[in-house]
Amino acid sequence: MNPSEQATAQALPYERLADAVQALLADPSVQVPARMVMPLPQGGSLFAMPAHDARLAMTKIITYTPGNVAADRPAIQGDVLVFDVRTGERLAVLDGPTVTARRTAAVSLLAARHLAAQPQGPLLLLGAGVQARAHLEAFVQGLGVRQVFICSRGAARAQALCAHARQLGCDARVVASPQEVQTVCPLVLTCTVANGVVLAGALHPQVWLGAVGAFTPAMIEVDPALTRELARAGRVVVDTADAAHEAGDLLQAGLRPHSWQTLAQSLQSSPRPGCPVLFKSCGWAGWDLAAARLACPPP
Numbered sequence: 001m002n003p004s005e006q007a008t009a010q011a012l013p014y015e016r017l018a019d020a021v022q023a024l025l026a027d028p029s030v031q032v033p034a035r036m037v038m039p040l041p042q043g044g045s046l047f048a049m050p051a052h053d054a055r056l057a058m059t060k061i062i063t064y065t066p067g068n069v070a071a072d073r074p075a076i077q078g079d080v081l082v083f084d085v086r087t088g089e090r091l092a093v094l095d096g097p098t099v100t101a102r103r104t105a106a107v108s109l110l111a112a113r114h115l116a117a118q119p120q121g122p123l124l125l126l127g128a129g130v131q132a133r134a135h136l137e138a139f140v141q142g143l144g145v146r147q148v149f150i151c152s153r154g155a156a157r158a159q160a161l162c163a164h165a166r167q168l169g170c171d172a173r174v175v176a177s178p179q180e181v182q183t184v185c186p187l188v189l190t191c192t193v194a195n196g197v198v199l200a201g202a203l204h205p206q207v208w209l210g211a212v213g214a215f216t217p218a219m220i221e222v223d224p225a226l227t228r229e230l231a232r233a234g235r236v237v238v239d240t241a242d243a244a245h246e247a248g249d250l251l252q253a254g255l256r257p258h259s260w261q262t263l264a265q266s267l268q269s270s271p272r273p274g275c276p277v278l279f280k281s282c283g284w285a286g287w288d289l290a291a292a293r294l295a296c297p298p299p
Contacts, residue, residue, distance in 0.1 A: 004094075008099060009098050012099070012102045013141075014137060015141060017102060017294055018107075018110040018113070020290040020291070020293055021110050024287075030053045032050075033051075035047060036049075042067070043066070044065035044067070045063065047063070047064060049285035049288060055298065056082055056091070056292055058083065058285075058288060058289055058292040059285075061080075062079075063078055075130070076096065076130070078097070079093050082296050094291070101131055103290060104212060105134035106287075107239055108210045108281060111208075111237060111263055111279045112139065112210065112279070115235075115237065115272065116187060116272065116277070117274050118206060118208075119144075119187070119208070119272075121187045122181075123148045123185060123188070124178060126189065126221070127191035128160070128161040131212055131213070132152070132191040136165055145170065145187065146169065146171060148162075148165045148171070149172070150174050151176070152174075152192075159174060162174050183202055184204060185207070186207055186208065187210075188203065188204075190211050190221040190222060192213045194214035200223035203226070206276065209278050210281065215283050216246060221249060224249075224254070227249055227252075227255065227278065228253050231259070233276050234278065235261065235266075236250065236255065236259065236260045237261045237262070237266045237278070237279045238250070239262070239279075239280070239281045240284045243260065244257035247280045247282055
């Protein structure tokens with residue numbers, strides 16, 4: 001971890017970041033325009049994601065290059081620039097991939113601690129990359145998860161993440177297929193590159209499923225039949241209303257956006273509904289602003 005990554009991570013502990021996300025959702029001064037996504041010639045994308053509140057303005061500029069995973073290079077690269085609204089002064093430059101990983105995991109943590117019927121797990125984690133690692137850390141620290149199953153197409157990465165889970169105090173093991181354990185895990189996270197279905201079939205009857213990887217209509221991780229069954233038997237919650245045109249898992253299952261509840265709306269309802277919950281995360285610049293607010297507190 002380079003100094004910028006380390007400093008950014010230290011400024012954004014998961015539980016406090018989840019609290020910052022919740023506080024941001026209650027702040028009427030927050031303004032978040034639609035993010036700009038520009039396709040790049042070699043299959044990547046350039047993201048520009050601005051937002052501001054009454055005190056801070058920020059923009060995240062990152063590239064997303066999914067092909068980098070096979071070459072053992074970071075898929076996400078870039079920075080988050082934070083400014084003082086009153087003076088225009090630049091206050092901080094945060095590491096973009098670290099902010100992205102930690103704020104995404106903190107949003108999932110907030111959703112799980114409010115909506116998961118059995119928030120201590122066991123946890124089934126599909127994927128073994130940066131997002132999987134961040135979510136593992138967030139759920140161990142924020143929910144007290146102590147038993148983890150990891151499934152990934154990359155065997156070496158899965159074993160490395162399993163070793164990290166053990167260092168965090170977990171009873172962890174790698175499974176060859178999610179079907180081995182998915183019916184006994186009340187927490188499931190899909191943190192893959194979302195280029196195909198990785199989860200299908202019956203799940204725990206009170207499952208909280210966080211689908212993290214897909215953020216365009218063409219991307220998918222969860223089998224459409226499973227998505228429809230979770231919507232029929234339980235509740236579908238999305239991180240923001242922008243998921244209506246971004247959530248590939250939901251759109252490819254034919255679910256209509258008017259039936260989805262946003263995270264902000266779910267926080268106003270009774271916690272832990274006891275039924276299956278599918279939480280679809282697509283990303284939003286507001287989450288980066290929450291990270292900026294935590295990293296740059298008022299004087």
